[in-house]
Amino acid sequence: xxxxxxxxxxxxxxxxxxxxxxxxxxxxxxxxxxxxxxxxxxxxxxxxxxxxxxxxxxxxxxxxxxxxxxxxxxxxxxxxxxxxxxxxxxxxxxxxxxxxxxxxxxxxxxxxx
Amino acid sequence: xxxxxxxxxxxxxxxxxxxxxxxxxxxxxxxxxxxxxxxxxxxxxxxxxxxxxxxxxxxxxxxxxxxxxxxxxxxxxxxxxxxxxxxxxxxxxxxxxxxxxxxxxxxxxxxxxxx
Numbered sequence: 001x002x003x004x005x006x007x008x009x010x011x012x013x014x015x016x017x018x019x020x021x022x023x024x025x026x027x028x029x030x031x032x033x034x035x036x037x038x039x040x041x042x043x044x045x046x047x048x049x050x051x052x053x054x055x056x057x058x059x060x061x062x063x064x065x066x067x068x069x070x071x072x073x074x075x076x077x078x079x080x081x082x083x084x085x086x087x088x089x090x091x092x093x094x095x096x097x098x099x100x101x102x103x104x105x106x107x108x109x110x111x112x113x
Numbered sequence: 114x115x116x117x118x119x120x121x122x123x124x125x126x127x128x129x130x131x132x133x134x135x136x137x138x139x140x141x142x143x144x145x146x147x148x149x150x151x152x153x154x155x156x157x158x159x160x161x162x163x164x165x166x167x168x169x170x171x172x173x174x175x176x177x178x179x180x181x182x183x184x185x186x187x188x189x190x191x192x193x194x195x196x197x198x199x200x201x202x203x204x205x206x207x208x209x210x211x212x213x214x215x216x217x218x219x220x221x222x223x224x225x226x227x228x
Contacts, residue, residue, distance in 0.1 A: 031214045033214075041220065042203065043221075045216065045217060056215050058215070101147060101162055102216065104149075104156045
């Protein structure tokens with residue numbers, strides 16, 4: 001299919017380890033977003049990329065979090081020195097400037113032990 | 114800064130009755146408004162949006178929402194609820210004048226439709 005894909009679907013890690021989460025947006029979508037959703041809760045905005053503009057990082061909770069988007073397509077969210085409070089589902093979404101609504105991936109469930 | 118409020122954590126309605134899920138927003142410029150739904154064990158799906166034009170917008174699965182600028186509200190409605198509508202609903206806003214593509218989501222409202 002041509003939807004947003006994320007990998008891995010599940011990640012279990014030990015406290016203090018670094019993790020990388022990957023997002024493949026829909027082809028041609030210029031905007032890419034990362035959100036965090038704690039169990040049954042709302043979506044917390046983390047970061048978005050739009051075309052070649054500088055990303056809006058205003059939602060990143062600490063300097064342990066970073067993200068990049070290579071070639072205007074695939075994005076990687078990196079969490080360094082993971083903490084237990086980082087456990088959540090990390091959602092990626094992409095959108096076209098013409099249609100505005102976001103298309104979400106299935107998410108990566110991160111568990112920090 | 115933009116913000117969204119969904120004042121109800123949960124809404125209960127009987128099947129066949131009308132439903133309303135409330136949303137209010139705050140932006141400094143003109144809003145783009147969205148509703149998304151998250152069914153159990155499934156990803157978030159777009160339902161409908163308000164960009165400009167008619168204040169009443171229609172979306173997927175028989176849902177509609179009314180944009181009310183004076184009350185800064187964008188309540189989600191459906192004339193006759195189905196059990197299958199039970200899900201988590203999110204309202205979201207983009208500030209078109211100042212926020213760029215940044216989209217803020219509400220905390221979500223869980224809808225329970227009883228048979």
